[in-house]
Amino acid sequence: QVQLVESGGGLVQAGDSLSLSCAFAGRTFISYSISWFRQTPREGRQFVAGINWNGGTTLYADSVKGRFTISRDNAKNTVFLQMTDLKPEDTAVYYCAALLSTVVVFGAEDYDYWGQGTQVTVSS
Numbered sequence: 001q002v003q004l005v006e007s008g009g010g011l012v013q014a015g016d017s018l019s020l021s022c023a024f025a026g027r028t029f030i031s032y033s034i035s036w037f038r039q040t041p042r043e044g045r046q047f048v049a050g051i052n053w054n055g056g057t058t059l060y061a062d063s064v065k066g067r068f069t070i071s072r073d074n075a076k077n078t079v080f081l082q083m084t085d086l087k088p089e090d091t092a093v094y095y096c097a098a099l100l101s102t103v104v105v106f107g108a109e110d111y112d113y114w115g116q117g118t119q120v121t122v123s124s
Helices: none
Strands: 003-007 010-013 018-025 032-040 044-051 058-060 068-073 078-083 092-100 118-123
Touching (some): 018 118, 044 068, 044 078
C-alpha cells in the first residue's frame, strides 16, 4: 500500500511563492509517476502538474505553465511543486497522486493512490 503525505500549504498573498511537498512511502518510488491535482467546490478536481519516474517528462495545466514547477528527488521519495506568482484563482486543496506507470496521465480517475490534501489560499 502506498502512502502519500502532502505538506507546505498555507495562506499567502497574490504574487507570493509557495512550495508543496509530497512524501511517498510503501512501494518502489521510481515505479510511479506522480501528479498534483487541485480541487475547489466550483471546479472539481483538476490536473495541475505531473512528472514521470525519472523526471524526464513533466506536464502542466495551461493555467500554471510558467509559474509552477514540479520536480522529484528519488533519493528522498519526495515530489515537489514550486508555485510562484500565485493568484487568487490558485486557491484550492492540493493533492498529490501516484500512478503505477512510466508515463504521466491527466485523468484523476487513472491514479491509484492519493494523499489527504493540503490547503492553499491566495488572498488578493
